[in-house]
Structure formats: structure tokens, C-alpha cells
Amino acid sequence: MSPFPHPLPPLPAATLTLGDLRGVRASGVAAGIKASGRPDVALLVADSRLACAGIFTKNAFAAAPVRVCREHLSKSGGHFRAIVVNSGNANACTGAAGEADARRMAALVAEKLGCPVEEVLVFSTGVIGHRLPMEKIEKGINLAFDALAAGPDAGRAFLTAIQTTDAYPKEAGDAIDGVRVAGVCKGAGMIHPDMATMLAFVGTDAPLSPAELAWLAPAVAKKSFNAVHVDSHPSTNDSFFLFSTGNEAVANGGAPSANIAAVQRALVAVSNRLAWLIARDGEGATKVTTVTVRGATSDDAARAIADRVAASGLVRTALFGNDPNWGRFVSQVGNAREVVDAQALVCTLQGVEVFRSGEPRPFDAGSLSKAMAVEDVALDLSLRDGDGEAMLMTSDLSYRYVEVNAEYTT
Amino acid sequence: MSPFPHPLPPLPAATLTLGDLRGVRASGVAAGIKASGRPDVALLVADSRLACAGIFTKNAFAAAPVRVCREHLSKSGGHFRAIVVNSGNANACTGAAGEADARRMAALVAEKLGCPVEEVLVFSTGVIGHRLPMEKIEKGINLAFDALAAGPDAGRAFLTAIQTTDAYPKEAGDAIDGVRVAGVCKGAGMIHPDMATMLAFVGTDAPLSPAELAWLAPAVAKKSFNAVHVDSHPSTNDSFFLFSTGNEAVANGGAPSANIAAVQRALVAVSNRLAWLIARDGEGATKVTTVTVRGATSDDAARAIADRVAASGLVRTALFGNDPNWGRFVSQVGNAREVVDAQALVCTLQGVEVFRSGEPRPFDAGSLSKAMAVEDVALDLSLRDGDGEAMLMTSDLSYRYVEVNAEYTT
Numbered sequence: 072m073s074p075f076p077h078p079l080p081p082l083p084a085a086t087l088t089l090g091d092l093r094g095v096r097a098s099g100v101a102a103g104i105k106a107s108g109r110p111d112v113a114l115l116v117a118d119s120r121l122a123c124a125g126i127f128t129k130n131a132f133a134a135a136p137v138r139v140c141r142e143h144l145s146k147s148g149g150h151f152r153a154i155v156v157n158s159g160n161a162n163a164c165t166g167a168a169g170e171a172d173a174r175r176m177a178a179l180v181a182e183k184l185g186c187p188v189e190e191v192l193v194f195s196t197g198v199i200g201h202r203l204p205m206e207k208i209e210k211g212i213n214l215a216f217d218a219l220a221a222g223p224d225a226g227r228a229f230l231t232a233i234q235t236t237d238a239y240p241k242e243a244g245d246a247i248d249g250v251r252v253a254g255v256c257k258g259a260g261m262i263h264p265d266m267a268t269m270l271a272f273v274g275t276d277a278p279l280s281p282a283e284l285a286w287l288a289p290a291v292a293k294k295s296f297n298a299v300h301v302d303s304h305p306s307t308n309d310s311f312f313l314f315s316t317g318n319e320a321v322a323n324g325g326a327p328s329a330n331i332a333a334v335q336r337a338l339v340a341v342s343n344r345l346a347w348l349i350a351r352d353g354e355g356a357t358k359v360t361t362v363t364v365r366g367a368t369s370d371d372a373a374r375a376i377a378d379r380v381a382a383s384g385l386v387r388t389a390l391f392g393n394d395p396n397w398g399r400f401v402s403q404v405g406n407a408r409e410v411v412d413a414q415a416l417v418c419t420l421q422g423v424e425v426f427r428s429g430e431p432r433p434f435d436a437g438s439l440s441k442a443m444a445v446e447d448v449a450l451d452l453s454l455r456d457g458d459g460e461a462m463l464m465t466s467d468l469s470y471r472y473v474e475v476n477a478e479y480t481t
Numbered sequence: 482m483s484p485f486p487h488p489l490p491p492l493p494a495a496t497l498t499l500g501d502l503r504g505v506r507a508s509g510v511a512a513g514i515k516a517s518g519r520p521d522v523a524l525l526v527a528d529s530r531l532a533c534a535g536i537f538t539k540n541a542f543a544a545a546p547v548r549v550c551r552e553h554l555s556k557s558g559g560h561f562r563a564i565v566v567n568s569g570n571a572n573a574c575t576g577a578a579g580e581a582d583a584r585r586m587a588a589l590v591a592e593k594l595g596c597p598v599e600e601v602l603v604f605s606t607g608v609i610g611h612r613l614p615m616e617k618i619e620k621g622i623n624l625a626f627d628a629l630a631a632g633p634d635a636g637r638a639f640l641t642a643i644q645t646t647d648a649y650p651k652e653a654g655d656a657i658d659g660v661r662v663a664g665v666c667k668g669a670g671m672i673h674p675d676m677a678t679m680l681a682f683v684g685t686d687a688p689l690s691p692a693e694l695a696w697l698a699p700a701v702a703k704k705s706f707n708a709v710h711v712d713s714h715p716s717t718n719d720s721f722f723l724f725s726t727g728n729e730a731v732a733n734g735g736a737p738s739a740n741i742a743a744v745q746r747a748l749v750a751v752s753n754r755l756a757w758l759i760a761r762d763g764e765g766a767t768k769v770t771t772v773t774v775r776g777a778t779s780d781d782a783a784r785a786i787a788d789r790v791a792a793s794g795l796v797r798t799a800l801f802g803n804d805p806n807w808g809r810f811v812s813q814v815g816n817a818r819e820v821v822d823a824q825a826l827v828c829t830l831q832g833v834e835v836f837r838s839g840e841p842r843p844f845d846a847g848s849l850s851k852a853m854a855v856e857d858v859a860l861d862l863s864l865r866d867g868d869g870e871a872m873l874m875t876s877d878l879s880y881r882y883v884e885v886n887a888e889y890t891t
Contacts, residue, residue, distance in 0.1 A: 131823030132815035132839065164811070166840045199808040200841040307812055382792065388883055398609040401574070402717050405542035413541030429542065430576045431610040473798055473880050 087244030087253045090226030092274045093316045094118040097225040098218035099232030102211025104159035110232035112211030113156040120150045121314050124284035126292050128309035134163035135173040136193045146189040149281025153191045155180045156233045162195040162203050163307040172203040179212050196268040196308055230255040238352050243344040250337035251276040256345045259352045268308035271296055277334045278317025288313045295342035299350050300381040300465035353466025360390050360448040360465050367459035372409035374461035379407045387468035393443040397425040415455035497654030497663045500636030502684045503726045504528040507635040508628035509642030512621025514569035520642035522621030523566040530560045533724035534694035536702055544573035544718045545583040546603045556599040559691025563601045565590045566643050572605040572613050573717040582613040589622050606678040606718055640665040648762050653754035660747035661686040666755045669762045678718035681706055687744045688727025698723045705752035709760050710791040710875035763876025768856050770800050772873045776864035782819035783871035789817045797878030803853040807835040825865035
């Protein structure tokens with residue numbers, strides 16, 4: 072037992088799951104890749120080919136499945152029939168042999184479906200630097216095909232099989248203004264490069280073309296998965312996959328009937344919830360702090376400032392300790408080269424203004440500390456340099472983080 | 482008592498102290514600024530005005546004493562008669578009133594010496610956002626003048642009075658190839674923005690002009706104080722002050738007689754030792770890891786890559802846990818935009834090659850873990866992009882770091 076308990080938030084069930092989307096079936100099975108015997112192969116199959124888009128890690132050591140996905144999406148013009156995922160092994164830093172394994176994994180699924188191999192997308196998450204156990208993968212794929220089903224249980228089976236160090240399953244889904252969206256993800260706020268990765272799969276019944284999805288994916292990620300501060304340490308396998316179960320006519324280039332603004336709002340709402348769940352599951356995290364920067368010279372500048380604040384161990388430990396230590400927040404803004412007029416900074420913590428015009432503002436430290444002892448903390452940093460803004464969700468830095476990470480592989 | 486003991490390294494005494502340099506006297510006294518009653522006003526006075534140079538924080542909220550020092554150095558053309566330091570209060574984020582206090586502190590010393598006020602340099606370190614207790618400062622300055630003396634005890638009294646959260650005093654000094662250099666500093670590897678600051682004072686008896694010192698200061702800092710990774714969180718008060726007790730003729734522009742290369746080597750050796758002591762005193766640190774990047778496109782690129790690796794909580798906890806977890810080191814190099822050919826990366830830990838050509842190398846994890854359980858760990862990252870190189874000293878991330886920082890002001 073750890074001396075540092077890691078209390079978990081209550082988990083509301085999603086109203087809508089991946090398995091509830093139109094024309095898709097899903098499954099998750101145990102193939103023995105994980106030593107624990109837990110489910111480790113997940114499969115999602117569409118009745119017909121669907122439109123999709125993907126965003127992948129920018130890490131120079133991008134894992135074999137990431138490289139294969141990029142190639143397949145390019146060849147298929149943003150279409151797919153199936154997604155196959157294994158957990159327990161990241162197939163990263165495995166050289167040419169690892170890439171052949173990833174291709175073989177996709178090919179096994181394509182053979183079953185009788186579809187072009189580029190219509191199968193492949194994802195891996197787990198330990199880095201070890202070859203995939205291909206016999207187990209093949210066995211798992213066969214089992215997963217046998218288990219395919221529609222409905223909530225199938226969606227949750229898929230979700231269970233993609234998890235690694237997650238403390239709880241992460242799902243979100245709802246019909247928002249008539250737009251049905253469902254998604255699952257895995258990953259912890261401070262991401263293990265070993266048990267690598269954030270993987271997120273989000274689908275909507277709204278009819279969208281590949282081009283629309285390719286435009287929506289980064290816009291949605293900006294307010295969700297890319298707004299999770301991952302300890303300046305993105306993994307080799309990070310992937311966000313977005314798809315539409317809308318009719319084939321649209322997937323093949325016909326005119327979409329959806330209200331794109333409403334679709335975007337619904338996708339952002341669901342994806343943001345998934346990303347919050349990742350930040351909340353930061354190793355040892357006790358809360359999620361949303362850092363908002365407004366009034367920077369540009370959105371990129373705002374993001375750089377938010378990143379710098381969220382990256383500081385001093386900031387993160389203050390958040391863990393419920394310490395309204397404005398000096399730590401403010402001095403990190405002062406360190407950001409992107410700030411033009413630092414004297415204009417206003418720093419507001421949980422709605423309480425603590426710093427303005429280069430000087431601290433009077434506040435009651437005791438009651439502000441109490442206000443910080445919650446699951447959601449808001450840190451607002453306002454500048455007067457321009458219209459740029461950014462939002463980041465970050466986990467805090469606790470004893471438990473050190474414990475989880477100090478003794479891992481050995 | 483903390484449940485996380487913080488073992489300290491043995492402390493070899495410096496062969497040469499600030500008080501041993503020619504023509505300077507020093508002192509350190511208790512003026513009641515610190516609630517603990519420990520020494521908190523330090524003074525160093527030169528018999529005649531000397532040549533000097535300073536490097537200061539780039540933080541936009543640079544403290545009042547930093548702004549005053551910059552102005553004084555500019556007005557005096559790189560000359561000084563006295564340094565006055567208080568600990569226990571950083572005089573940062575104190576607005577116009579704080580700047581007046583810093584000027585007054587310098588003026589009090591200048592009056593005593595009958596010298597121009599710009600020949601007095603003023604430094605503060607401690608809590609942010611509180612006005613200096615000027616009565617105590619004035620009392621401390623009077624006491625410090627009474628206590629001025631030459632010799633090792635005086636140098637150490639100065640050192641004691643500049644400390645804040647330091648776990649041990651930090652001094653270094655020696656005659657290296659005939660060049661006498663002595664220095665003191667304060668600060669911990671992960672620097673408190675509250676008990677703000679790294680302050681470093683290094684002097685040499687070698688005759689140097691202000692111009693030479695202004696050239697040497699950044700060159701020396703690059704291999705010492707600027708090579709300490711400070712958790713991406715430089716403080717509002719960071720200062721490095723370098724001076725020469727060489728003859729006044731030189732200080733006033735005459736030709737120096739020193740071998741500048743030998744002087745630089747000696748200054749680097751002493752300053753590097755001081756910087757190591759800061760990294761080793763990182764809050765809760767159990768070791769210093771020297772991250773060396775070679776073969777980058779430029780020195781700046783190498784530094785950016787080293788920074789990224791040293792900034793990762795996953796890297797720092799692996800170092801704390803003696804975990805030869807190459808995936809964490811390598812994937813951070815993969816995240817650095819400055820890397821051109823990531824496949825050329827060779828990663829060597831404590832002399833053991835663990836990664837080459839995109840794949841792990843076989844090694845004995847148990848014996849490498851043992852080799853990491855020491856005070857000095859070497860992490861070498863070799864690229865083939867160019868001739869750029871950089872070195873960083875970083876502390877590890879332990880339970881004790883969280884403990885020290887999670888509950889500070891409240």
C-alpha cells in the first residue's frame with residue numbers, strides 16, 4: 072500500500088458510448104500481452120468505410136503504429152473501416168522490425184474484413200523498446216472479431232482494453248443540440264513515456280467529410296487534448312482519432328448536412344471532458360487547475376505563457392498544497408519572453424485578485440487556501456498586450472507523483 | 482521532523498575566501514530582518530574603487546535592488562566601492578516605494594564611505610511582496626561597518642548573512658595557475674521565488690578592466706551559474722557579481738597584465754564549483770546530474786535540448802529513483818524541435834551506452850542503477866547535427882522537494 076493515497080473523483084457514466092454510434096461495433100479482449108491478464112486488444116469496426124482524421128505526436132521517435140497510421144490516412148484520403156489497438160506494449164523504438172509488426176497488425180484486420188490495408192488504423196500503448204508479441208496480437212484480433220457488438224457494453228469493453236496505468240476508465244458522450252458525440256481515451260496527465268501515451272477516439276453521428284474532420288480535429292484538440300499540460304513530455308505514441316458515422320455519400324465527398332458550428336461545439340464539449348479526465352488522472356494529482364491567459368500578443372504567445380506557468384514545479388506544488396502563493400505564479404509570467412507589458416498583469420486565483428500593477432493585492436490567505444482545496448481550480452492571468460488567449464488544464468505535483476515515477480522499470 | 486531526510490554532502494572548506502582577497506574587508510551581522518535572528522546583513526568594502534561586472538535576472542518583475550544595480554553599474558562604468566546585501570526580504574514586487582528603499586540602502590553605505598552612491602551595489606533575497614524594514618536595515622549597516630575585517634572569518638560571516646533556505650554555506654576559492662579566485666553564493670537548485678534567488682559574488686586578485694570583466698562574466702556564467710537548471714523558474718532577484726581587486730590603474734583603463742585565458746579558467750573552475758553546490762542543494766535533491774549535449778546545430782540548440790531533458794519530471798524522478806529508464810531521456814530528445822537527425826542520437830548514462838540508432842542497447846539494469854546511486858551522475862546525449870554543445874547541472878525530484886514546496890507561505 073502506498074503511504075500516499077490517491078483519491079479518485081466520482082465517475083458519472085456517459086450518456087452515449089462509442090458502441091452507441093450508428094453503424095459501428097466494438098470489442099475488447101484479453102490476449103495475454105499484459106502480464107496482469109487484463110484486456111489488451113481493442114477493435115472497432117464500421118459497417119462501411121467512414122470519414123476520419125488523426126492528429127499524432129510530433130516526437131521524432133514517433134512509434135511504428137503512428138508512422139503507419141499517417142501513411143494509411145494519406146493513402147485512404149481520410150477513410151477507414153477499422154481501428155485496432157493493443158495495450159501493454161507501445162511498439163516504439165523498435166526499428167524496422169517494429170514497423171513490420173505494425174503493418175502486419177493492420178493487415179490481419181484487413182484480411183478479416185476484406186478491405187484495403189490502408190483502411191485499418193493501428194495504435195499501440197505500453198512499454199517502449201520491446202517487440203510486439205505477434206502471436207498474442209493475432210490471437211487477440213481473432214478473439215476481438217468474435218466479440219464485436221454494438222451498444223454501451225461493447226464501447227466499454229473497447230475502452231477497458233486500451234488502458235494502461237489509468238486509475239479509472241475515461242469516457243464521455245452525449246447528444247448536444249442534436250449532435251451525437253461519444254469518445255473514450257486513455258492516459259494520465261503527466262504521461263509515462265513507458266506506458267506511453269494519450270490515445271483518444273472520438274466519433275460523431277453527424278455527417279462530415281474527411282476535409283471537414285481534418286479541419287475540426289486540430290480546432291477541437293486545441294481546446295481539449297492539446298490543452299492538457301503533459302509535464303513538457305509528450306510521448307512517442309500520442310494520438311487523437313476523430314471520425315464520423317455520417318452517410319457514405321458525405322464520406323465520399325457529398326455535401327454535409329450538419330451545422331458545422333454546432334458539431335464543433337459538441338465535439339469540443341465531449342473532448343474537453345475527456346481531456347479533463349486525463350489531467351485529473353495525472354499521476355498522484357489531487358486536482359485539475361485550468362490556467363487561462365488572456366490579452367497576450369497572440370494565441371501562441373498566450374499558450375507559451377500558460378505552458379511556462381504550468382511547467383513550474385513550484386507552481387504545481389503550491390497547487391497541491393492549496394497555497395495561494397501568488398509570487399510563484401506571477402514570477403513565472405515575468406520569466407516568459409512573450410510578455411510585453413508585465414506591469415499590466417492581473418493575477419486572479421479562484422476568482423480572487425491577488426496581484427495587479429506590479430504589486431500584491433490584499434486577500435485572506437486562509438480562506439483562499441480553502442477555496443483551492445477542490446477538484447477544479449481556476450488561475451487567470453490577464454495581460455494587455457493584445458487579443459491572444461489560451462487555456463491549459465494541468466495536474467498538481469504531489470508526493471504520489473514522485474512515488475509513481477521514481478521506481479518504474481527497475 | 483520530516484519523514485524525508487535530506488542527506489548532505491561533506492563540505493570541504495575553500496582554500497581561499499572572499500576575505501582573503503587583496504584590499505577588501507567583509508562582515509555579516511544580525512539586524513533582526515529574519516525572524517530566526519540569524520545574520521541577515523552582509524557588507525563587503527574595498528579600500529579603493531574596483532572594477533566589476535554583473536549579470537542579473539531577465540525576469541520582467543526584476544526586484545528593486547536589481548534595477549538599482551543595473552543603473553549604478555551603468556553610471557559608474559563598472560566600478561564599485563561596496564556591496565551590501567540583506568537576506569530575509571527580497572524587496573521584489575514592492576513598487577516605487579521598494580525602489581526608494583533600495584536606493585536608500587545604497588545611500589546609507591555611500592554616506593559612511595563618502596563615495597558616490599553609484600559605487601555601492603545593493604542586493605536583497607527573501608520573501609517577495611513585503612517592504613524592507615528600513616530601520617533594521619540601517620541598524621544592520623551600522624553594525625556591519627563596525628564588524629568589517631579581512632581574512633577567512635570575515636568572508637564566512639559575509640556568506641552566512643546572505644543565506645536563506647540554503648542547507649549549507651556555499652563557498653569556493655583557490656589559487657589556480659597563479660590566479661587567486663574566491664567566491665560565495667546562495668540559492669538552491671530549484672529556486673524559491675519567495676526566499677528568492679541565486680546570489681553569487683566572485684572576486685579575483687588578477688588585474689582586470691571593467692570591459693574584460695563584462696566580457697568574462699557571461700562566459701563564466703555559461704559554464705557555471707547559468708548551467709544550473711532552476712526548474713524553468715528563475716527568480717526576480719538572481720544576480721552574479723564579478724570583481725577584480727587588481728590595481729586601480731587597470732580598473733581605470735590601463736593595460737591588464739593577467740593572462741586572460743588562465744584567469745577565465747580559474748574563474749570557471751571556482752564558479753562551476755559554486756554552481757554545483759547550488760544544484761546539490763536543490764530542495765530535496767539527492768544528487769547532481771550533469772546533462773551534456775554534443776553535436777547539436779548550435780550551442781543554443783544544444784542548450785534547448787538539455788533544458789528540455791532536465792525540465793521533465795519523468796527524467797528527474799528517474800534520476801531520484803536510480804532508474805536507468807532510457808525511454809524517458811530519449812523521448813525528451815525526440816520532443817525537442819532543435820534536433821534534426823534524431824536517429825543519430827546516442828544516449829550514454831554513467832558511461833554506459835543505452836540507446837543508439839533509434840533502438841535500445843543491451844545493458845545490465847541492476848548494475849547501472851547501482852552506478853546511478855552516487856552524488857554525481859553523467860547523462861550524455863550525442864547528436865550529429867553540428868558542433869553545438871551545452872552542459873547543464875540539474876538536481877533530481879524527490880519526495881522532499883514536494884514536502885518543502887507544497888506548504889510554504891500559508
